[in-house]
Amino acid sequence: MTQEPRYRRIAEELRKAIIEHAYGPGGRLPSEGTLAEQYAVSRGTIRQALMLLRHDGLVTSRRGTRRVVLDDAPVQDFAQMQSFARWARSIGEVPGGLVIRQGWYPADAEEQRSLRIGDDARVLRVLRLRRLSGRPAMLERTSYPEAVGAIVEPLRTDTVSVTEFLERGGVYVADAEHTIDLVRADAEDAEHLECEVADPLLRERRRTTDPAGVPLEWSEDRYLPGSIAFVVHNSLASTPLTRQHMMPGAGSDFGSGSGSGSGSGSES
Amino acid sequence: MTQEPRYRRIAEELRKAIIEHAYGPGGRLPSEGTLAEQYAVSRGTIRQALMLLRHDGLVTSRRGTRRVVLDDAPVQDFAQMQSFARWARSIGEVPGGLVIRQGWYPADAEEQRSLRIGDDARVLRVLRLRRLSGRPAMLERTSYPEAVGAIVEPLRTDTVSVTEFLERGGVYVADAEHTIDLVRADAEDAEHLECEVADPLLRERRRTTDPAGVPLEWSEDRYLPGSIAFVVHNSLASTPLTRQHMMPGAGSDFGSGSGSGSGSGSES
DNA sequence: CAGTGGTCTAGACCACCGG
DNA sequence: CGGTGGTCTAGACCACTGG
Incomplete structure (x- = not known):
């Protein structure tokens, strides 16, 4: 039953607490040492858990200060x-x-x-x-x-x-x-x-x-526009978002739907 | 001069090696233990370095197998x-x-x-x-x-x-x-x-x-369309990308440029 | 200055993959 | 089965923040 690693379960608990506004927004998380004690794990495990929240943009992290809770991010798995x-x-x-x-x-x-x-x-x-x-x-x-x-x-x-x-x-x-x-x-x-x-x-x-x-x-x-938007979070810690240049005329194909890629079945 | 942490410098070296096709694509990275020896650091430090490459989508990671080099990702900092x-x-x-x-x-x-x-x-x-x-x-x-x-x-x-x-x-x-x-x-x-x-x-x-x-x-x-695209990488390890639903009529404002947000100066 | 997070070590055990 | 990465520990030192 308890096959989820410890740090993930801790991260989930913290995430839940944050979403329920137990700290913030703008509030400060307990220190890593304190959390380690509370959960009876080593500091490394706590850090792994916090890393998850960091990458999701739920908390900040800076040397010298306690972690700060950011606004709830639209987190999906x-x-x-x-x-x-x-x-x-x-x-x-x-x-x-x-x-x-x-x-x-x-x-x-x-x-x-x-x-x-x-x-x-x-x-x-x-x-x-x-x-x-x-x-x-x-x-x-x-x-x-x-x-x-x-x-x-x-x-x-x-x-x-x-x-x-x-x-x-x-x-x-x-x-x-x-x-x-x-x-x-x-x-x-x-x-x-x-x-x-x-x-x-x-x-x-x-x-x-x-x-x-x-x-x-x-x-x-x-x-179809109007029904969907894409949301991306990025940070100093991890940046999966990129702008990409397009050569004029290439990339943005107008009309020829099957374009260069996986046109499907227009052939026959 | 040597203020960049060890694991970042190692990550940069590995990233360079990967981009220069020293291993792949499809090739296998040396094991964490081997890399730790080569760089004369502990395994934990190597893992931190590899984590960076993982989040950028440059390598995979699975228990039991060596890390595999993926295609070059369009990585920007x-x-x-x-x-x-x-x-x-x-x-x-x-x-x-x-x-x-x-x-x-x-x-x-x-x-x-x-x-x-x-x-x-x-x-x-x-x-x-x-x-x-x-x-x-x-x-x-x-x-x-x-x-x-x-x-x-x-x-x-x-x-x-x-x-x-x-x-x-x-x-x-x-x-x-x-x-x-x-x-x-x-x-x-x-x-x-x-x-x-x-x-x-x-x-x-x-x-x-x-x-x-x-x-x-x-x-x-x-x-303006045709000049830019947004590229996002996501993985089991970190998923900052999200679809978001829009209420019909809301969100996608047609016409009223200053919309709900930071309209700029249309006032006066 | 004391407290915090960032880095790094050296070790341990386990789950998993492949041969 | 041996080798791999995933998890976790217990410690250390340092860089930085804030009062």
């Missing part, structure tokens, strides 16, 4: 960020998923690079519409490498959560990289998202890998 | 993300800044909340146009609390980097929270960014705090 369905449920919406088209194709250059596969490899391309309580919210073009595709392919087309299915099969996501920018809807986007061609959409391109570093999927998701 | 000018230089562009309007105003509700100040506090609102090598790239509406505003106010209107100026004054940013979504240009946006009213823009709302947790600025930046 990794699992929730990784799965559209889980996220939807957490905000009280009913997630819907529907596969519009899927099939095996030879990997194009972008897929070969992103999924780290050879130029003779096949990928499963899936075009999927995501709904929030019935309303179209996002159109997802995903490419899976052979091994993962074989698991995903036989799924019912209305499977709500692919991520959760993969987890039951022992496939876990450990890392993800997201690129967020703006594109305009192509004909396919407009049809399924029920908007006009050339309407602006929020685009998230995503590459996920398993704990061994093996790429699991490469996806381009296009969100 | 915090300072670069924090400063438009520094970022611009790093991609070989010439940053430009021009204050269009600034002035002191009573803090509105949003500013009071974001900057954690009372309802009788004043803020300095600055409307600033940012250029990349001459071309308009971003329009920035920033609100500073009294203390910071007093430092920023006397600056020349063409000051390229406010961040760098503040650092010279001993003001350092330690934490930031970013919310990214899509809006349409209002009249003010269109005028200065040289686009049409209602053109889509990428919006980044940002709140930064100093090492003690005191809010330093609250800003709403609007980028």
Whole structure:
């Protein structure tokens, strides 16, 4: 039962206390030494716990002063960020998923690079519409490498959560990289998202890998504006956020929806 | 001279080795024990170094196996993300800044909340146009609390980097929270960014705090599309990325540029 | 100045992965 | 099974903050 490491459980207790405003905001946490005594663990363990809160932007840390509680950050866990369905449920919406088209194709250059596969490899391309309580919210073009595709392919087309299915099969996501920018809807986007061609959409391109570093999927998701925002926290301690320059004309493809990446099924 | 802690210097050496493809990608790092010997430090110090690379998404880590090198991540340091000018230089562009309007105003509700100040506090609102090598790239509406505003106010209107100026004054940013979504240009946006009213823009709302947790600025930046993307890395180890739901009608303000937040100078 | 967090050590035990 | 990383301990010294 008690398989969660000590420092994680301590971090959870502290997080809860903070969210319930036991200290702040602006309040000071007990010192590491005091906490170590209270929890009857060594200072190192306490530091590990506090590190978690630090990375989530819940507390500061400076030599010389006690840690200060920051405002509540909109903290989600990794699992929730990784799965559209889980996220939807957490905000009280009913997630819907529907596969519009899927099939095996030879990997194009972008897929070969992103999924780290050879130029003779096949990928499963899936075009999927995501709904929030019935309303179209996002159109997802995903490419899976052979091994993962074989698991995903036989799924019912209305499977709500692919991520959760993969987890039951022992496939876990450990890392993800997201690129967020703006594109305009192509004909396919407009049809399924029920908007006009050339309407602006929020685009998230995503590459996920398993704990061994093996790429699991490469996806381009296009969100209708007004329903979603991305929130990022960064700090001196850890900075996963980056601006990226785009060569004029490249990157932000207007119109040609299948673009360079995982266009899904426009072929045939 | 040797003031950088040991583990950071080790991390830098390893990062360099990785970027120069001394191991991978896909290659395996030496074990922690081996590295500890090589650098003549304890295993704990090596683990601290590796933790940095882990959070940057450069290597994996799993019990039982050696760490695996992932693809090169687009790693920037915090300072670069924090400063438009520094970022611009790093991609070989010439940053430009021009204050269009600034002035002191009573803090509105949003500013009071974001900057954690009372309802009788004043803020300095600055409307600033940012250029990349001459071309308009971003329009920035920033609100500073009294203390910071007093430092920023006397600056020349063409000051390229406010961040760098503040650092010279001993003001350092330690934490930031970013919310990214899509809006349409209002009249003010269109005028200065040289686009049409209602053109889509990428919006980044940002709140930064100093090492003690005191809010330093609250800003709403609007980028012309096609010139920038945001890249986020997240992992089981640390997940600062979040989707956020928006109430229909709220959040994504169309038109009223000064929105709920730090509208700058539309008043008068 | 006393108290705090940042760094570092040297050791221990365990869970897990691969051969 | 041996080797690996994950967890945890008990101590030490230092840099910095604040009164």
